[in-house]
Amino acid sequence: MHAAADRFGGLDILVNNAGVGVFKPVDQLTVEEWDTTIATNLSGVFYCCHEAIPLMRQRGGGYIFNISSLAGVNPMPSGSAYNASKFGVNGFSEAMMQDVRYDSIRVSYLMPGSVDTDFAAAPGAKSRQAWKLTGEDVAKAVIDLYKYPGTALASRIEMRPSQPPRKK
Numbered sequence: 369m370h371a372a373a374d375r376f377g378g379l380d381i382l383v384n385n386a387g388v389g390v391f392k393p394v395d396q397l398t399v400e401e402w403d404t405t406i407a408t409n410l411s412g413v414f415y416c417c418h419e420a421i422p423l424m425r426q427r428g429g430g431y432i433f434n435i436s437s438l439a440g441v442n443p444m445p446s447g448s449a450y451n452a453s454k455f456g457v458n459g460f461s462e463a464m465m466q467d468v469r470y471d472s473i474r475v476s477y478l479m480p481g482s483v484d485t486d487f488a489a490a491p492g493a494k495s496r497q498a499w500k501l502t503g504e505d506v507a508k509a510v511i512d513l514y515k516y517p518g519t520a521l522a523s524r525i526e527m528r529p530s531q532p533p534r535k536k
Contacts (some may be wrong), residue, residue: 410456
C-alpha cells in the first residue's frame with residue numbers, strides 16, 4: 369500500500385478481490401481449510417482496508433470495493449466456510465462504511481453470482497460457460513460505481529447472470 373501511495377502520490381482506490389472456496393459439510397471440513405478460507409476471504413479484506421484507510425485519509429478520501437458473493441446472503445449446502453467468510457465481508461463492509469463515510473471514503477461491496485473464472489473450475493478444465501458473468505462484467509460495475517456522483521453511495525450491488533440454465 370505504501371509503495372503504491374509513494375509511487376502514485378497517494379492511494380485513491382482499493383479493490384479487494386481475492387477468494388478461495390472449499391465446499392464440504394462442516395464435519396468433513398478441516399480446521400486448516402476453515403482457517404484458510406476465513407484468512408483469505410475475510411481477514412485479507414480487513415488487513416488491506418486497515419492499511420489503506422490512513423493513506424486515503426491523508427489523500428482526502430478514496431473508494432474501497434470489496435468483492436463478496438451472492439453466497440454472502442444465500443447459504444448453500446457444504447458452503448459453511450465460504451458462506452461465513454462472505455457474510456462476514458458484507459457485515460464488515462457495512463460497518464466500515466459507517467466508520468469512514470465522513471472521511472470522504474466510500475465503501476461498496478459487490479456480490480456477483482456465477483462468474484466464469486477458474487475459481488470453481490474442475491482441475492484441468494478449460495471450457496468456459498457463456499451464461500455466466502465475466503470478470504469484465506464485475507470490473508465494469510466497479511468502474512461505474514467509482515464514476516458515480518460523490519453525493520450518493522451504492523453500498524451493495526447484487527449481480528446475477530441474466531440467463532442461467534433453466535432448472536429442470
